[in-house]
Amino acid sequence: MRWRDKCILAELGFSSDTWGEVVVVFYSESKVVGLMPLGLKLTENCTLTGRLYSGSRLYNHITSTKITELKCKVCVTQDPLLFYTAVFEKSRGAEIFAREECPREHCDMCITGLCRFHSKGEVIDLKIEVEEYVLCRDMPRVFTRATAAIIEALVWLTKLPHAECKDLSVVLERVEFLVRVVEKSSQRKLYKELAEFIHSRALELVSEIESSRCRSRD
């Protein structure tokens, strides 16, 4: 996807050295079959690459069906609510992206393309060939610590189910630290609610994991 012989994705902030965090929706026969936050890097010929770790529903779908490619839509956004929806409310997220066009109220930009999968042990490498992009905003947004902290807290929350038993309390402390960053840097009620929900879900997960796979032998 080039414009005046430059890769437009680089102009839009994607790079080869830093993960760009986005929400990606995967389609099969026009139906949403996967929706999740993912990190993507810019690679050769203006493509995007990422990694799918074992444990997610999409990872299981790909390994069980042996599909090698899916159409996808990459939503570029700083809205922590959309990241939250992509983790906790996937059916609602699927409704938002069910129609063909880019949901302008949620995404600053949508990139559509074909995503190819390549299994490599515990990880599936993915590469997106961009077909089209739609810009929904032309005004820049200021960086906020609160939105970054909510998204970072979601990252650690989604790592919890796969964390080693000895690391559970460290991960929980990180989530708690990030919740405090949200509280200190924003008075927005919605952000406070999202942070509190992430914290309570993290506490629940830790207690579930501790009483199942991390139960110490008496």
Ligand SMILES: Cc1cc2nc3c(=O)[nH]c(=O)nc-3n(C[C@H](O)[C@H](O)[C@H](O)COP(=O)(O)O)c2cc1C
């Ligand atoms: C900001 C952010 C970035 C993430 N990046 C990745 C990634 O690059 N690869 C991955 O496999 N999971 C990543 N995750 C975790 C998945 O999004 C999470 O495991 C998935 O939503 C779980 O979906 P499921 O409940 O349908 O299994 C990321 C999570 C967040 C919040």
